[in-house]
Amino acid sequence: MRIDIITIFPKMFEPVLNESIIKRAQVKGKVKIFIHDLRDYTLDKHKKVDDRPFGGGSGMVLCSEPIFRAVDKIRAKNQESRVKSKVVLLCPQGRKLDQKIAKKLAKQKNLVLICGHYEGIDERVREVLVDEEVSIGDYVLTGGELPAMVLVDCLVRLIPGVLGDKNSLNFESFEGNLLEYPQYTRPAIYRGQRVPDILLSGNHQKIEEWRKIEAIKRTRLKRPDLLKKRKGN
Ligand code: ADE
Secondary structure: OEEEEEEOOHHHHHHHHOOHHHHHHHHOOOOEEEEEEHHHHOOOOOOOOEEOOOOOOOOOEEOHHHHHHHHHHHHHHOHHHHHHOEEEEEEEEEEEOOHHHHHHHHOOOEEEEEEOEOOEEOHHHHHHHOOEEEEOOOOOOOEOHHHHHHHHHHHHOOOOOOOOOHHHHHOOOOHHHOOOOOOOOOOOEEOOEEOOHHHHOOOHHHHHHHHHHHHHHHHHHHOHHHHHHOOOO
16 A cells, blocks of 8 residues: 655654554555655745635635645656545545544555645645545544544554454454453452453353453443444344
C-alpha cells in the first residue's frame, strides 16, 4: 500500500510515522508513506496556500491551486495511482470513521490523504478531486493532520502481515460488532485481585465460551448500539 499525505504541517507526522508498528510496517515494505508539504506546490512567491473566502466571513480557506498541483504531481510520479488512487479529505463533515470504513480503505493500493484546515477548503477540491470525506468524530480539531494519523494507524494495522499474530485481528474490539473480552496477564493474583479461574483452567473450549459471553456482556454495558448491528441479535 502507498499513502501520500498532503499537509501544511509536515513535521507533525515525523514522530508518529517513525515509531512502533507504523514504522515497522514501512521497514518491512508493507506500506510506503510520503508526506507532501502543500507549500511546495503553490506558485505563490510567498508560499501562501490560503486566502479570504469569497462573499466575506471569518477565517481563511485553503486554495485549490496547490492541492490540485500536489495531487497531479503525486499521480504523475506514481503511474499506478493514476488509475487506483483514492483521494480522501479529512474534515469534520466527512463520514465518521469506523472499522468498516477502515477495512474498505485498507484494500486500496494507493491513497492520497488531504488534511483540511482553517475555515475550510475551496469547494472545487471536494467537487473534482475528493472521492471520500472522512471525519474521526463529531468534534472539531485545528486541522486534518491528527485525523490523518489516526486513519493511517488504523489502516496500516489491517494490512496483511503487519501484525504478527493473525488472530489478534479476529478477536479485537468491533470484530463482529463486539467489544473485546477482558484480558489478564501475570501475576495471577495482584493486590488481592484474582484472575478468573477459568482462564487458568487450560480448558480452551470453556475459555472461548467465557470470552464470548464476557464480550457480549461488556458490549451490552458499554456500547449497546453495537449489539443492534449484530446479525442474529
Ligand atoms: N478536521 C478538524 N476536525 C476534524 C475531525 N473531527 N475529523 C477529521 N478532520 C477534521
